Amino acid sequence: MGVTPVIFAAGETGEWTIDRILAVAGEPLAPAARLARIEGAVTAPPRARWVLRGTRSNERYTTRPERDELRRVQPELGRAASTEAVLIPISKSDAWWDLPQDERRAIFEARSGHVTKGLGALPAVARRLYHGRDLGAEFDFLTWFEFAPEERARFDDLVGELRRTEEWRYVVREVELRLRRDP
Amino acid sequence: MGVTPVIFAAGETGEWTIDRILAVAGEPLAPAARLARIEGAVTAPPRARWVLRGTRSNERYTTRPERDELRRVQPELGRAASTEAVLIPISKSDAWWDLPQDERRAIFEARSGHVTKGLGALPAVARRLYHGRDLGAEFDFLTWFEFAPEERARFDDLVGELRRTEEWRYVVREVELRLRRDP
Numbered sequence: 001m002g003v004t005p006v007i008f009a010a011g012e013t014g015e016w017t018i019d020r021i022l023a024v025a026g027e028p029l030a031p032a033a034r035l036a037r038i039e040g041a042v043t044a045p046p047r048a049r050w051v052l053r054g055t056r057s058n059e060r061y062t063t064r065p066e067r068d069e070l071r072r073v074q075p076e077l078g079r080a081a082s083t084e085a086v087l088i089p090i091s092k093s094d095a096w097w098d099l100p101q102d103e104r105r106a107i108f109e110a111r112s113g114h115v116t117k118g119l120g121a122l123p124a125v126a127r128r129l130y131h132g133r134d135l136g137a138e139f140d141f142l143t144w145f146e147f148a149p150e151e152r153a154r155f156d157d158l159v160g161e162l163r164r165t166e167e168w169r170y171v172v173r174e175v176e177l178r179l180r181r182d183p
Numbered sequence: 184m185g186v187t188p189v190i191f192a193a194g195e196t197g198e199w200t201i202d203r204i205l206a207v208a209g210e211p212l213a214p215a216a217r218l219a220r221i222e223g224a225v226t227a228p229p230r231a232r233w234v235l236r237g238t239r240s241n242e243r244y245t246t247r248p249e250r251d252e253l254r255r256v257q258p259e260l261g262r263a264a265s266t267e268a269v270l271i272p273i274s275k276s277d278a279w280w281d282l283p284q285d286e287r288r289a290i291f292e293a294r295s296g297h298v299t300k301g302l303g304a305l306p307a308v309a310r311r312l313y314h315g316r317d318l319g320a321e322f323d324f325l326t327w328f329e330f331a332p333e334e335r336a337r338f339d340d341l342v343g344e345l346r347r348t349e350e351w352r353y354v355v356r357e358v359e360l361r362l363r364r365d366p
Contacts, residue, residue, distance in 0.1 A: 002277070003316055003317060003319055005319055055317040055318075055319070057316065057317050058280045058281075058316075059283060059284060060243070060284060061284055062283050062284060063283055063284065063285040064283045064285060064286055066283070067283040094185070097241045098241075100242060100245050100246055100247045100249070100250040101242060101243060101244055101245060101246065101288070102246040102247060103247055105284070131317055133186055133240065133241075133317075134186060134238040134240050134314055134316075134317035134318060135238075135317060135318060136186055136188060136225070136238070
């Protein structure tokens, strides 16, 4: 249960081919050919075009029943059939971070159904969250999704629903990277 | 409301004279003559004997009424009469960090009265919390306290009470540094 640092490095190398980089809100990220997700790394690989940093850390909002259900149904990363992935870096506004914990939680789940929506896409869409804010990183969150090509519509529905929530009104920067790897 | 990094650097220089370093639980910190608290810094000053890193970040447990009350009564740091300070670096166990948010909150306030006890010492004891865990820093938390010498007993009562709480059973490492500066 210690924390694990992560680096996402874009450039000419990496397991994942970048098909598309979409700036959903705010500044985009520069185009690149490939992306590597490197857990345990804290320094950028040489010749990276750009690098995003984060930390796999403790959960901030989930209750015991939600957390138990998530752990019961969520799959590991790296399934052979998961040849598609999406990385969504996000930053939220000062107004969000200035809210007390109970009000952030109420927006996150009671009014936006963040956990419930995510559970609806499990186990098809595997997910891992990294935190960047305390690091002073470029994004507050880096969320990584993996799924089989035939589950892509399920993923699209999930992010479409989340973007229509009250929680997403606090998102000031969001980029979506569509990725694939060889089977 | 952005995050602010902090470095505590111990050595031969710094505003604060170190009177005593007490290892309350786990490994101690090495003796040093003086301590500097440097907000905004991310790299260690040259010739520091040791350095602790953290981030001033958003609150993790307080509700709206608690947060409003804290902001109403808590003083700024740097009051002229506050010639004493205490730095308490703490790390909590894996068992703590593996608890879901609702159970950590219940231990923190409902069963340990962390906010209530802290409010009882305000405005005499000014306090600032820094987070280190996501950074992979040496301690999960660095808490800084400032007060006038005649308020020392109030501070001692506060930390004594907190150390007897259920929350403190999850503290696996704790060091207490007693500091003073010239008026």
